[in-house]
Amino acid sequence: MSVSPGPGDRYVVGVDYGTLSGRALVVRVGDGAELGTAVHDYRHGVMDSALAVDGRALPADWALQDPQDYRDVLRHAVPAALAASGVDPRRVVGVGIDFTACTVLPTLADGTPLCELPELRTRPHAWVKLWKHHAAQPQADRINALAHARDEPWIGRYGGKVSAEWQFAKGLQLLEEDPEVYHRAERWIEAADWIVWQLCGVETRNVCGAGYKGLYQDGRYPSRDYLAALHPGFADFVAKIDGPLAPLGARAGGLTARAAAWTGLPEGVTVAVGNVDAHVTAAAAQALDPGRLVVIMGTSTCHLVNATEPAEVAGMCGVVDGGISAGSWGFEAGQSAVGDIFGWYVAHAAPAGYASHEALTVAAAVQPVGAHGLVALDWWNGNRSPLVNHDLSGLIVGLTLATRPPDVYRALLESTAYGTRMIIEAYAEAGVPVDELIVAGGLTANALLMQIYADVTKRPLGIIGSAQGPALGSAIHAAVAAGAYPDVSAASAAMGRVDRDGYRPDPERARAYDALYAEYRRLHDHFGRGGDDVLLRLRAIRNAARRAADHDPAG
Structure with missing residues (x-):
């Protein structure tokens, strides 16, 4: 209408x-x-x-x-x-x-x-x-x-x-x-x-x-x-x-x-x-109350939540007094690549017949949890939280001659959900509660991805009621600046929108994902926390080779 x-x-x-x-x-x-x-x-x-x-x-x-x-x-x-x-x-x-x-x-x-x-x-x-x-x-x-x-x-x-x-x-x-x-x-x-x-x-x-x-x-x-x-x-x-x-x-x-x-x-x-852009979206998603984690998913992802008290959360992007809305301490974390990972696979790695998100999603959606036998690390553009190291790179473990494109695609989707769960657990360990997720951004249209996030995080997942979350959030702040509302919370209540009954975790799938997440966490800590610095060494070799080529194009 x-x-x-x-x-x-x-x-x-x-x-x-x-x-x-x-x-x-x-x-x-x-x-x-x-x-x-x-x-x-x-x-x-x-x-x-x-x-x-x-x-x-x-x-x-x-x-x-x-x-x-x-x-x-x-x-x-x-x-x-x-x-x-x-x-x-x-x-x-x-x-x-x-x-x-x-x-x-x-x-x-x-x-x-x-x-x-x-x-x-x-x-x-x-x-x-x-x-x-x-x-x-x-x-x-x-x-x-x-x-x-x-x-x-x-x-x-x-x-x-x-x-x-x-x-x-x-x-x-x-x-x-x-x-x-x-x-x-x-x-x-x-x-x-x-x-x-x-x-x-x-x-x-x-x-x-x-x-x-x-x-x-x-x-x-x-x-x-x-x-x-x-x-x-x-x-x-x-x-x-x-x-x-x-x-x-x-x-x-x-x-x-x-x-x-x-x-x-x-x-x-x-x-x-x-x-x-991420922080302004919280108002559009009516996610200013403590415990409501707004997850802005696009090329990368930002995770924002308000709390009543400051806390030090390992590997987070910061805690700022009034950083999301006045009167609360705003916490930020993030993943440096999410949609970019899926786009990379479709553009550069998926073969003919699977060279679209739609085709891969349909094929991946029919798989039982764990049927592909893969775990991936979501570091295609480094790790923003909780490792804060942009020299890290991605990884897929479990590939065999039986692996097919939808298997890899689903593993990449799941890897980003595991990364979000790592962030939620870091918040929880520091005493910052996360009771529900509210997702904004273009990736909300992928129902498989949204259900994976609900199952992996074991939390209800709501969807912002606007396709233009950041722009709507900026408009809400403009209304406050113009004197139409006394504060951002009041403007958010009147102008924002969210469907809080979007997705619910399935207990059986959530239990299956617990086992896969445990493997993700082992790989995360081994390659990201000093168990083996091979990813950093490979990045250094790549950069040195590129520098040499820049100085000697003929070589």
């Missing part, structure tokens, strides 16, 4: 920046009805093999983007969504933004990206580093080692390990590999905060990005002494990221004339402070 705009209704726009595209969604403030949406694909996508401007080869584990692609989302997706909705732009009271994280870029003091300076266009370090830029793992290793050696108080809030994906590791890599660009960078800013800056002309920093990706805890960043001990030139790094921090749902400013022209919205419309 279509939803029509009402003459007296108010509306908000949520803009969700993903890995390959940006989406705009027009939402009615009163009830969260979604009236129009549009997607704009990034022209340059992800630059992970070559720099678009000159074709220069990029090293292993790099992932860059062009900030102009982000502006183009505002110029194309927002007007298209408004047109599709039939909403009068004058009835729009707010705009909210969410972004992948940590996606970070160096800029001048006025927000100009360094990659847009003619003299720096061909310098890879001047461009946006996407969340899955994992080339800063050596810097992350040193950050962690020094933090533990100095007994830094903040390291426990991140499960004992800072990720290569985050601001400090990427910033240290910038300093060590291109010091000129580092010193030219007057600001080092999350893309969520940068695009808000573009919209309203005011630089703000959101508490979510600062807490989870910028090591901001208890009112401060890591000390100057600590940073100088990492590298003398890194002592001033906090000056590049420090700035006014705003709570989620706060007003960052009003739409500038330039941004109004991009979007087709009136000048002065409220712009909410930025947010992270």
Whole structure:
């Protein structure tokens, strides 16, 4: 049934920046009805093999983007969504933004990206580093080692390990590999905060990005002494990221004339402070209460849950006061690849006749649990939680001449569910309860995958009631920033939606999965916790071979 705009209704726009595209969604403030949406694909996508401007080869584990692609989302997706909705732009009271994280870029003091300076266009370090830029793992290793050696108080809030994906590791890599660009960078800013800056002309920093990706805890960043001990030139790094921090749902400013022209919205419309795509989805899924783990499943997966008290959870991505919603401690964990693993198999390994998710799912769904005899490790893009090591790689154990494509596909689906169970158990061991799962993202359409998650985790699994969870969450925050609701919880109750009776665990299948999960856990600990570092050695051999080939293309 279509939803029509009402003459007296108010509306908000949520803009969700993903890995390959940006989406705009027009939402009615009163009830969260979604009236129009549009997607704009990034022209340059992800630059992970070559720099678009000159074709220069990029090293292993790099992932860059062009900030102009982000502006183009505002110029194309927002007007298209408004047109599709039939909403009068004058009835729009707010705009909210969410972004992948940590996606970070160096800029001048006025927000100009360094990659847009003619003299720096061909310098890879001047461009946006996407969340899955994992080339800063050596810097992350040193950050962690020094933090533990100095007994830094903040390291426990991140499960004992800072990720290569985050601001400090990427910033240290910038300093060590291109010091000129580092010193030219007057600001080092999350893309969520940068695009808000573009919209309203005011630089703000959101508490979510600062807490989870910028090591901001208890009112401060890591000390100057600590940073100088990492590298003398890194002592001033906090000056590049420090700035006014705003709570989620706060007003960052009003739409500038330039941004109004991009979007087709009136000048002065409220712009909410930025947010992270996963974290903003919790409001859309009505998953703000403690014990409700929201699992945002896409190319990767993020696991978020609120609790009433802080706790140190081994290998987690962080615990932040107000990081998901005000008044609670927000916990984050994640898996670096989920949908990407399934996509890799279909694109590169499945033979003719099985080269689609649909065909593989149908064939895999008829198998009894364990019939394929396989266990896989879900580390195709490293491990985010709980090992926090992006140099790890995937593994499939049990292959025989009788193994068939649906067997492998199902084992890969199951491996990601085992990874989620590892995270849930780490939460539980630290005293953070997880009573139910609420899943958001495009993978919710795969009923086999959803039932596997319910069976493996032995918990009820609900499904978000929107196909545009992050964009709806951003719209909810925009409504709060515009004054339509007193807080995010109230807006979530009115505008969010979820089906809590989606999937229930089957006791027989759950028992069968317990045995397979035990094997997964043995492999996880053996290859991930020092039993055998063969995966790390193979990664080092690969990287050395690629470097040699880059220096001698003829070889």
